[in-house]
Amino acid sequence: MILFTCYSKNLFKINDLYLIGTNSIRILSELIKKVNRQPQLYLLASGLFNQPTPARIENLRSLLNELLQTIPKNAPELPILMALKPQLNYKEDLETEYSRLFILAFPNKPVQPFASYWLESDQSLMGNSTLEIKKMMAEQGIEVAENSGLLPDHIVSELEFLAYLASQDDEKARQTQQQLLEQHCARWMPQFIAELKQANPILYYQLAADFLINLTGF
Amino acid sequence: MSTQTHFDPSRRAFLGATAGGTALTIAGLPSQALARINAPHDPEKLKETTEVFGFCDMCYWRCGLKIRSRDGKAVKIDGNPEHPNNWGVVCGKGNAGLMVAYAPNRLKHPMKRVGKRGEGKWKQISWDEALDTTAKELLKVKKKYGPQALALIGHGSWEKPYHRLAHAFGTPNTTSPVFGLCCGPRGLSNMMIMGRNLTGNETLDLENCKYFLMMGRNITESLHNGETLGWVNGVANGAKVVYFDPRYSITASKADEYYAIRPLTDHAFLLAMINVVINEELYDKQFIAEYVVGFDELKQRVQKYTPEWAEPITEVPAKDIRRLAKEMAAKAPSVFVYSPRRLTRSSNDFGTGMSITILNTLFGVWGRKGGVFTPQKYKVPEIDLPEFEHATALRNDSGGDFNYEQPEIPLAHIQDESGKYHRADGAGVMGRWPIANAQYGLTNEMWRAMAEQKPYPIRALITAGGNGFLNSTNYDIIRKALETVDFYVAGDVIPNEMNMYADILLPEASYLERYDDLQVGGAREGYVAVRMPAMKPLHDTRDAWTICKQLADRMELGAYFPHDSIKELLDDRLKKAGSSLAEIEKVGILKIPADPAKNFPLDHGGKLKIKTPGGSTKAELIPGMLKQMGYDKALDYVEQVRPNEDEFHMTFGRIGFHTHARTQDNVWTADLMRENVLWIHPEPATKRGIKEGDLVKVTDRKGRDGEIKAKVTARIRKDTIFMVHGFGHWDKRMTTAYGQGVADSDLASYAVDPHVGSMSMGLSLVKVEKV
Numbered sequence: 006m007i008l009f010t011c012y013s014k015n016l017f018k019i020n021d022l023y024l025i026g027t028n029s030i031r032i033l034s035e036l037i038k039k040v041n042r043q044p045q046l047y048l049l050a051s052g053l054f055n056q057p058t059p060a061r062i063e064n065l066r067s068l069l070n071e072l073l074q075t076i077p078k079n080a081p082e083l084p085i086l087m088a089l090k091p092q093l094n095y096k097e098d099l100e101t102e103y104s105r106l107f108i109l110a111f112p113n114k115p116v117q118p119f120a121s122y123w124l125e126s127d128q129s130l131m132g133n134s135t136l137e138i139k140k141m142m143a144e145q146g147i148e149v150a151e152n153s154g155l156l157p158d159h160i161v162s163e164l165e166f167l168a169y170l171a172s173q174d175d176e177k178a179r180q181t182q183q184q185l186l187e188q189h190c191a192r193w194m195p196q197f198i199a200e201l202k203q204a205n206p207i208l209y210y211q212l213a214a215d216f217l218i219n220l221t222g223f
Numbered sequence: 224m225s226t227q228t229h230f231d232p233s234r235r236a237f238l239g240a241t242a243g244g245t246a247l248t249i250a251g252l253p254s255q256a257l258a259r260i261n262a263p264h265d266p267e268k269l270k271e272t273t274e275v276f277g278f279c280d281m282c283y284w285r286c287g288l289k290i291r292s293r294d295g296k297a298v299k300i301d302g303n304p305e306h307p308n309n310w311g312v313v314c315g316k317g318n319a320g321l322m323v324a325y326a327p328n329r330l331k332h333p334m335k336r337v338g339k340r341g342e343g344k345w346k347q348i349s350w351d352e353a354l355d356t357t358a359k360e361l362l363k364v365k366k367k368y369g370p371q372a373l374a375l376i377g378h379g380s381w382e383k384p385y386h387r388l389a390h391a392f393g394t395p396n397t398t399s400p401v402f403g404l405c406c407g408p409r410g411l412s413n414m415m416i417m418g419r420n421l422t423g424n425e426t427l428d429l430e431n432c433k434y435f436l437m438m439g440r441n442i443t444e445s446l447h448n449g450e451t452l453g454w455v456n457g458v459a460n461g462a463k464v465v466y467f468d469p470r471y472s473i474t475a476s477k478a479d480e481y482y483a484i485r486p487l488t489d490h491a492f493l494l495a496m497i498n499v500v501i502n503e504e505l506y507d508k509q510f511i512a513e514y515v516v517g518f519d520e521l522k523q524r525v526q527k528y529t530p531e532w533a534e535p536i537t538e539v540p541a542k543d544i545r546r547l548a549k550e551m552a553a554k555a556p557s558v559f560v561y562s563p564r565r566l567t568r569s570s571n572d573f574g575t576g577m578s579i580t581i582l583n584t585l586f587g588v589w590g591r592k593g594g595v596f597t598p599q600k601y602k603v604p605e606i607d608l609p610e611f612e613h614a615t616a617l618r619n620d621s622g623g624d625f626n627y628e629q630p631e632i633p634l635a636h637i638q639d640e641s642g643k644y645h646r647a648d649g650a651g652v653m654g655r656w657p658i659a660n661a662q663y664g665l666t667n668e669m670w671r672a673m674a675e676q677k678p679y680p681i682r683a684l685i686t687a688g689g690n691g692f693l694n695s696t697n698y699d700i701i702r703k704a705l706e707t708v709d710f711y712v713a714g715d716v717i718p719n720e721m722n723m724y725a726d727i728l729l730p731e732a733s734y735l736e737r738y739d740d741l742q743v744g745g746a747r748e749g750y751v752a753v754r755m756p757a758m759k760p761l762h763d764t765r766d767a768w769t770i771c772k773q774l775a776d777r778m779e780l781g782a783y784f785p786h787d788s789i790k791e792l793l794d795d796r797l798k799k800a801g802s803s804l805a806e807i808e809k810v811g812i813l814k815i816p817a818d819p820a821k822n823f824p825l826d827h828g829g830k831l832k833i834k835t836p837g838g839s840t841k842a843e844l845i846p847g848m849l850k851q852m853g854y855d856k857a858l859d860y861v862e863q864v865r866p867n868e869d870e871f872h873m874t875f876g877r878i879g880f881h882t883h884a885r886t887q888d889n890v891w892t893a894d895l896m897r898e899n900v901l902w903i904h905p906e907p908a909t910k911r912g913i914k915e916g917d918l919v920k921v922t923d924r925k926g927r928d929g930e931i932k933a934k935v936t937a938r939i940r941k942d943t944i945f946m947v948h949g950f951g952h953w954d955k956r957m958t959t960a961y962g963q964g965v966a967d968s969d970l971a972s973y974a975v976d977p978h979v980g981s982m983s984m985g986l987s988l989v990k991v992e993k994v
Contacts, residue, residue: 097337103347104334104346105344105345108332109345112343114955127894128890129327129890156762
């Protein structure tokens, strides 16, 4: 079983996993070399919705820089990435905004980052939709790290899972990615993004939302 | 709550013999013979579940539970059939407990306040930062003001470690609303007269009772499974029910007789009952002779309280009072005068409570079948701890639940010769509230002490659950208290109006995700029950014991939390009781069997053991200790407020599927009742042009008001309005409860009982007008 530790060990410690000998995750630098930028883009999206700690923002900036070095000039996401670059500087306000938007909003209600909230009739977390994602991950040998504070259907987990799937060559992973996007993410992320925009977020999160729209086509 | 997936019979294809040749047989019949239940079984849904035991946290009765989990997720809550609090039954609230764990609005991460206090600006932080900051701030207060400058207000089955932490810290100022805001006068009455608590899980032999005289004890709506079951069985066994309430509740509808008594006048009715029982010699003469003192004096004192005197006060006909007294006496001792659960209503709740105890005592119900049984205790010693060096002496290190023993001498706090601090709320302090329970304290007075910084500064506050605003009444005092302290840390599962003010928020694991300390209870059986986690915590949360231990370690108080984990603590305690954690986890509960000779000693040639706080070995109808203090005047009737012609008595109460102010944001319970409404009689409603569903404004004499929809019903007195408690939340983080109905707590009176110091919430008089 591969530990899905990207969250708890910081986003870009995938190398560690590779080093500790768990099976098939490729190291980031290998991914970067590939023409397919999808894994990095999903990782970036995942990181943007994760708690913006100083270390994580630093890692995001490195990832963005690497992406900008390899990305073709005509890539559709380039303008958003360029706009994001100056935003990737840690400020406490960023963490306050993150807490306001996704955890304990006041006076507005939080934009719940869990698929289950949007998909279950009673808005419960850990609903069937969560278990479906958990199962999907398990079939790929992935599970959410126990100390991550995340559920499998948290937007960070799902985007990170998409990054993993996009990094795999095999047909099954490709099918899972498609299924996840079309039959699951498409059912809740558009509502999530719409509510995020309504919450009048600071530029960082406006761009994160735009980036997610650009990436998924939702 | 809308249901996305509808039950669709057409989707249930029949499983025939062709389905792998494995036609089901049910009870020996081939499945085709039972077509209706011959559904295709989704193997996913039939996957095995694991089962753990627990006890409920949805109200304060604490039913025993069995919780089933699948794929690491708790999926079903059932009752533990062995648990005497519920015998396998779980109510609507209990079933909705799953939604406490799965609520999207839960507190999920430790948070630090970054804006102004109460403004609602937060930052997610790590547990280390949260605990380091908390320890640092508490120690800062201790250094500057002393340990007594910390107050702890807890509310819930998991508050115990917080009390221990506060006692270890050195403060006497730990409190729980259970006394001052709820059951205080009732518990105290039984304690003073009989030396018994009779609160919490009441030790009533309901099944065998033959006559219930229920003073607003709305047992079918303010329900607890074991208690309600016992009452239903008692009724089924032929008990008569006489019910008193200004409102025709569901319990009223099940009663044989119903009296719409004038609000706040129960005491007058009860005194008249005592008068008749004594003057017509309807009491248990043998019991009085053997076990009771003060009879003659009581007889003198109640002479003026004739049924004819009581009739115009209570609006209960004198002839009925006489008849009820005789009827009860004929069935005694298998009778019971049932107190309301919450006895914080009139300006003399203590007198009301004592009258109830006196009547029950005159009927000789103690230790008798159909009356009050004597509970058994499963002896589970507490762990060995160093003495609480600074906190008040003789303190029982337990708080927040009903099932522990009372301190040996509850009034030991009155005089403190060793120089230790008296409680800031005055509970147990001579010259202030000497008879108030110094273990639970007076939460209402603790808020006041914090707000006014009297009698000495309280500069730090810990809350463990609870909602100071919606469970109390004086919002200005509570707000001021929360704004005044230097540091406020809140531990809870859900956000609410009170913990909005916290400097640090500590998210607690829900009761389905954690161990807690043992439930040690006394029923006919003695028992000890365990709470086990049914799943891992979903979020970045911890259990109360772990939080408190980690705080204690940071404040050099680790000696008070000597175990490495809560599991070790439980195992240690259970081993001292001759069992182990592994053993109790297999069954959920360990019991001493019921023993009729011990439960009902007077029916089996045994004796009743009595020890009152005044040291008497007989029941004191007029407790000597109270006489010394002049507090026996509480026995006398005090005239209650009456509304002007354009006013109403403001009353509030419970409903079967909500608990206090904690369940209104639970989507499952909110689906049953999302908002409260104002009960008003058709006559005053018509006079004001109010129709069913109209929005009305309720205003009290202090100018506090709220807008609520009207329920026009003849099921209430013309001079009284009613609303269900716990609604009217204004914390927007509670997205389901926010803005639904009106907070009765912001309309209830905040006068205090002059003897006990508990609140007299029912004194409020309000006007109602159409909006």
